[in-house]
Amino acid sequence: MEKFKSIKLNRNSGEHLYTQLYNSIKQLIMDEDIKANEKLPPIRKLAELLSLNNITVVKAYSLLEEKNYVYKKIGSGTFVSSVEEEFHRLDDEAYEDMRLMDRGQIEVRENVINFASATPTPELFPVGDFKEVLNEVLDRxxxxxxxxxxxxxxxxxRECIVEYLKIYKISTLVENIQIISGAQQGIDVISKALLRHGDTVIVESPTYTGAIATFESRGAKMLQVPVSKEGIDLNVLEGYIERYKPKLIYTMPNFQNPTGYSYSRRAKKELLDLAYRKGLIVIEDDYSTDLNFYTDENATLKSMDSNENVIYIKSFSKIFMPGLRLGFLVVPRSVNNEILMAKQASDISTSGLIQRAFDLYLRKGIWRRHISYMKKIYKERFDIMSQSLEEYLPEATIFVKPAGGINFWIGLVDGFSAKELYSQSINADIAFIPGGVFYPQEVDSNFLRLSIADVYPDDIKIGIQRLSQAITKYYQRNSIRSQKKSIYRPIL
Ligand SMILES: Cc1ncc(COP(=O)(O)O)c(C=O)c1O
Structure with missing residues (x-):
């Protein structure tokens, strides 16, 4: 108790008392004034000693626990984590990043090589061309x-998009095109139109964080079906459909986010057959089919959808500009009206100015030149990334090279945590997304997502070298730790 008497809290500083208390106890732990496995004072006693509310102490202890500085033993109290656990402690920077990522954001600090965000670097945007079409629309x-x-x-x-869709071999009518303010709104509008609280949605596992957030906000239950480099696991999917009668299946058949995997043509066909037999709607979220570098097999699901089971969502954020907030849906006739009503209830309509400018941009054919340019830029980054991963990743680290897109899915050796690695890598100025973010429930995954959208070619190689060093160091430290651990034997 003596050591805790020295804690000084400033009630006028504007900083929460629980964070001040958290920082003070953390400092005592770091300075080894309180040692590994030493018990912290009971909540009520510490609260009395420092004239605090019990809740303030509870919050400070919880924060220390979340960051692995302490652990709780039910019925016994709170103890300082052992020195071997030190490597698991999340420093404040890593912890804040993780909290932001859970909310779909990342703070990009100066000097950090950012493999985390999947948003293109701004100099790639066709600003000059867009200025011209905007001016023309205003005059006209x-x-x-x-x-x-x-x-x-x-x-x-919408007429223009019907023509544009021919490059994806999608044949449809103007009345089936629904303009949306970005693919994210598309997922939301579809959910609003077709889901009721408590309905079941099937998602790939792992899946896109924005879709998780939307389905959660609609009160839907998510069932996860694993994806591999062949596509969604159709046996698990069929079993779930029979048992749980889902309303929707949300998929990214080409260059999936976060894994980069694509469904084989066979998997696409079987998924469509299954959807037809069960009378189900499949959402195809197409955010990067255009960035195909090494496969002939990137047909969209919609192009194969002869029975109208697919709602196709197109995002322009990776190939044009995310800030346009523009995308479109191709909607089966059966749900056309519900989708329109939901869109109207969301924002009445997508910006008319942006739609008119984009229409001109498509009509003038400028987009063809721009897509070729983006493909060239991304391919350069993609190739450097795959070569660097092949060259530098430590042994036993899993990496399946995708055939296109912007994401790479890297697996640490089983039992290692991408979150813990993050603490190490951010100190080496490397940011990525720990894989746990891509699951509906909170999990600690051994996978991480690296994206090439926001990194320049010169930085990729250096970044992967540094990341690989951090992984190696993490493996080494942990093998020392595991040698010290108890041995477990079966009790048979
Ligand atoms: C799979 C997927 N869907 C949808 C979106 C959101 O796209 P938009 O900017 O068009 O709303 C993203 C953004 O990264 C994405 O990765």
């Missing part, structure tokens, strides 16, 4: 460009 349409647009979308743009 004047005030009309600033009125409400019809909820389904600006008619000439």
């Amino acid at each position: 349409d004047k005030g009309l460009a600033f009125g409400y647009q019809e909820s389904k979308g600006y008619f000439p743009l």
Whole structure:
């Protein structure tokens, strides 16, 4: 108790008392004034000693536990984690990053090589071309460009998209195109239209964080079906469909986020057959089919959907500009109306100005040149990334090279944690996304996602070298730790 008497809290500093208390106890642990496995004072006693509310102490202890500085023993109290556990402690920077990532954000600090975000670097955006089409629209349409647009979308743009879809071998009609303010809104609008609280949705495991957040917000139950480099596990999927009668299946058949895996043509076909037999809607979230570098097998599910079971979502964020907040859906006739009503209830319509400018951008054919340019840039980054991973990743670390897209899924040896690695790598100025974020429930995964969208070619090689060194160090430290651990034997 003596050591805790020295804790000084400033009630006028504006900083929460529990964070001040957390910092003070953390300091005592770091300075080894309180030693490994030593018990912290009971909550009530410490609260009395420092004239605090019990809740303040509870919150400080919880934060220390979350960051692995202490552990709780039920019925006995809170203890300082052992020195061997030191490597597991999340420093404050890593902890804050992790909290942000859970909310889909990352703070990019200066000098950090950012393999975490999947947003293209801004100099790649076709700003000059877009300025021209914007000016042309303003001269041509004047005030009309600033009125409400019809909820389904600006008619000439929808006509243009029907033509544009021919490159994906998708044949559809203008009335099936629904303009949306980005693919994220597409997922939300579909959920609003087709899900009720308590309904079941099947998602790939792992899956896109934005979809998890949307399905959660609608009160849907998510069932996870593993994806491998062949695609979704169709046996598990069929079993789940029979047992749980889901309303929707959410998929990314090409260059899946986060794994980069693509379904084989056979898997796509079988998924469609299954959806037809069971009368189910499959959402195809197409955010990067265009970035195909090494496969002939990147047909969209929608292009194979002869029975109208697929709602196709197209995002332009990776190939054009995420800030346009523009995308579209191709909707089966059976749900066309519900989707339109949900879109209307969400934001009435997507910006008319942006739709008109994008329509002109497509009509003038400028987009073809831009997509070729983006593919060239991404391919350079993609190749450097795969070569660097092949060259530098430590042995036994799993890496399946995708055939395109922007994401790489790396597996640490079983039993190691990508979250713990993050603490080490961020100290070496390398950011990535720990794989646990891509599951609906909180899990600590041994996988991590690296993206090439926000890194320059010169940084990729250095970044992967540094990351690989951090992984090696992490493996070594942990093998020392595991040697010291108890041995477990069966009790038979
Ligand atoms: C799979 C997937 N779907 C949807 C989105 C959101 O796209 P948009 O910016 O078009 O809303 C993203 C963004 O990264 C994504 O990765």
